[in-house]
Amino acid sequence: MASGFADREAAGRELAQRLAHLRNPGEEPVVLGLPRGGVPVAAQVARELSAPLDVIVVRKLGLPWQPELAMGAIGEDGAIVLNEEIAGQVSQADLDQVVARERAELQRRVALWRGGRERVPLAGRTVVIVDDGVATGATAAAACAVARHAGAARVVVATPVAPPDVVRKLRGQADEVVAVLTPLGFRAVGQWYGDFAETPDEEVTRLLAA
Template identity: 60%
Template sequence: MTVFHDRVDAGRRLAQRLGKRLGASGDEDVVVLGLPRGGVPVAFEVARLLHAPLDVIVIRKLGVPHQPELAMGAVGEGGVGVLNERVVRFAGVSDAVLESVRRRERAELDERVERFRGDRSRVPVTGRTAVVVDDGVATGATARAACQVARAQGADRVILAVPVGSPDSIAGLRRVADEVVCLQEPEFFQAVGEWYEEFSQTPDHEVVELLGRAARTDPG
């Protein structure tokens, strides 16, 4: 089973696979969306090979109060949100509590957007193929929310692309994205980091730097 040297190596290998599927000629209107922070170095390499614009897809999961690991929805930029009504009903979350959680997570989302993107505008995804990229998938909750938000923002097609992921989680994500590209689905999966030789935390300034570099070379 392949072990990636680091996120750059993983991104280049993922880009090669995607390039064969999408074609690197630009026939398909593609935008690459990296999940911050660790997904951005991977996404940078994908965008570079596909000659596609790069942006972050900033989302905040709406956790059930007192059980925040259970997501009842997510919010994204532009006022976009997705809600799992079944979880809301099961957890007995009132409208007032739900709105309070939304407000809190939107405030955090706005702060993260400003931190990562600065004064640059969000790359529009309406009518385009959105390739959502992360450095790996464990539970799949974040990737699921990102795909749902990308679609809610108007993406015509949503592709989830990751170097490695839990087979069970990847199977579930195939029901959310139009296509899932995953290079490795190890049978005995415990954590994303064990499939990398170097898996240090990606700092905020690296995300900002990579987005800036991509913006300067954006083919338009």
Template identity: 60%
Template sequence: MGWFGHSDIFRDRIEAGQLLGERLAAVGGLAGARTADDLTPAPAPSPDVVRGARHRPPLVVGLPRGGVPVAAEVARALDAPLDVVVVRKLGVPWQPELAMGAIGEEGVRVLNPAVAARVDPADLAAVTRREQLELDRRVRAWRGVGAGHEVAGRTVVVVDDGIATGATVRAAVAVLRGRGATRIALAVPVVARDVAAELRGAVDDLVALNEPADLHAVGAWYEDFSPVPDEDVRALLVASRARRAREREVLVPTEAGPLPATVTLADDAAGVVLFAHGSGSSRLSPRNRAVAAMLHEVGLSTVLMDLLTEEEGRDRSLVFDIPFLAGRLRTATDWTAGLMSLRDLPLGYFGASTGAGAALWAAADHPARLRAVVSRGGRPDLAAPRLGEVEVPTLLVVGGLDTQVLELSRAALEQLGCPGELVVVPGATHLFEEPGTLERAGAAAAAWFRRHLAD
């Protein structure tokens, strides 16, 4: 027998999540079918076909922090994406433990009318502002530069490590309803029996491994109930993104013949980024692949494509022919518009060295889906004749020790016909080979693309 006389003690949150995942997978009906890995040409539009609907797996969300390790195992069992649902209680100013409502992401606020009616609107607004600041801080700590998965129109499985009173769960469910979830299931290793009965009226499904009449404390049901730090929450979210990203080697048709490309489909992607490599580089560039991995972590798909055939690559004049390279990038852009997995996603260009000149030159042609451009150690001056025609937000990332390119980038920033910013990475040379500098450049790129593609 375990503590307080019960025997169903979990070793830790991981074991609890594994057992809960097995139960959910056996129940069925929640897992759904994973989105098809569709890199085939899309059919021609037809007025008889309703587009945009996809049969997706449920979204598994953990209640931070303790619920996230449990949710990670559930997401793995269901082959589903993992996220967190971030909520903050709005406590009555003179009695903070009494909730007058809750707030969540995307500006959602739900109120308890009976309590909120007794609070002055100015006090309610002040409490909301204070809790919003803390909510934003926690989102940054847990997700970094990434945004959450789309909630609207899908089934959401809410997971915690245990429920004693259900107050946080009720707030989370209200927030998820407010964000457009069509079906909400609650899954927990242990929940007090009377609380479970109440919660069944608030959710569409409830699955619990244990419903004791006398819960005592959630921690009593675990041998190891150690606190979960912010770093662990973030690591689990990143690992889930990486696990579900699907990489494929494909061939992109061009007038010179097929060119190899590496396409990585991020789960619930907010956009797709096409890479324009610099002189002497290719889709296999370790630096560009490292940056692409950072983009996958924040929910962006990527296409790393060689813009030149092997024979063309031996012609140095073509390596620096910016209009020619820009034309190939536009060919890749048109190609993505013919793929079911990429055609509806907002588009970004990422250019390095001479590839940055090509990206900006192609951006001046105003591709319909293009939303942002990032240059890393690039040569935007090579696109000087067309910089004034670029209308999408552009970020120039330059090493602090790369003085020549830094000077060229500052001059190019003044010529751009769009909102632009310059990020200088201290201690970095042209190739960002110094420890930590490539990571800083990649983080800046990821934040820029998330900001402009997700919006």
């Protein structure tokens, strides 16, 4: 690690300092962590902002014959965002099949992490979407669309580290993008952490319950 963060908690504390302006009256931010690694970072941000913490669960909709190529994404409450150019390559039946499969997995994960608690309402709020790092921006962009679908008044993407070109791209999806590090020599998120051990499901559940 050339420079960066000791672990996700340390990264979250540094990121929270860059988000201090969201403490202003009237912002009423909600902090949403992208599971799993984004949740420990988001927990630190939520603590510093005295804001509620929740998860934002999105699932990529991959092409049936090329699953790594996203034709869209889904979120809770029936939210679906499609890249019409790519989604137009599949039949409605194939699209429905992919959506049904990913919807079932999304619901399973929501039940696992949230444990039956109601999601924090986003309508009219400033929503801060947090991940432990952004590599391509695809998941963060999908999360922005899902948050807007849920009525967010303003969407902020916040991350400890992201490549500069991805930060520029995300500015077209979010109202504000905050990154502590934007290194030119970005290869992977983990290279900027001393400890980048996988975050277990139990840790996500514990942080959300707290």
